[in-house]
Amino acid sequence: GAVVSQHPSRVICKSGTSVKIECRSLDFQATTMFWYRQFPKQSLMLMATSNEGSKATYEQGVEKDKFLINHASLTLSTLTVTSAHPEDSSFYICSATTAGEITGELFFGEGSRLTVL
């Protein structure tokens, strides 16, 4: 099956610094990747849709300047949390879909737990 890898799995940073999280599709090309935020005991909140070679589409209420998304290739999307604050601490998870083949199935990364001190 399709494999999506996320890195790092855990990151701790100081308030005010920026953190980059990578999402890679290892064995398929993903024209579209999605970024979610998952709070403890809560659902996957869709943050943005990342399309290769174009600007990301953000969901209502998600700050574009806070959460920078880049999808430079068909196998890599990055989420950068800029000037992180403790309230940005959360579990961030990405998913990807196969290019040219709409199956409806999302393939998720392992997730990245961000802790901002």
Added chain:
Amino acid sequence: GENVEQHPSTLSVQEGDSAVIKCTYSDSASNYFPWYKQELGKRPQLIIDIRSNVGEKKDQRIAVTLNKTAKHFSLHITETQPEDSAVYFCAAGLYNFNKFYFGSGTKLNVKP
């Protein structure tokens, strides 16, 4: 955008019993409704899905029903087993875009 509500938030059943999880959605344009299972510390995995042109779909012990008029869909697990214990998420969205909005999740605990 789409708003998906899911109930219950937690569900405990005895092994062998059935479990039902219900979801509602708000956007009548949504035409695809997948269900994902997330075991502790693992990534969500698709377990079953249904498209809007179908009212029911079954895969062994798992079934999903859809009522487009009422905008609700349900997951049914029969003969539950301890390994069914996990968090289950419903989702709704557009099939051809693979963009889905998730429910709040149901933590299912199957007691042996």
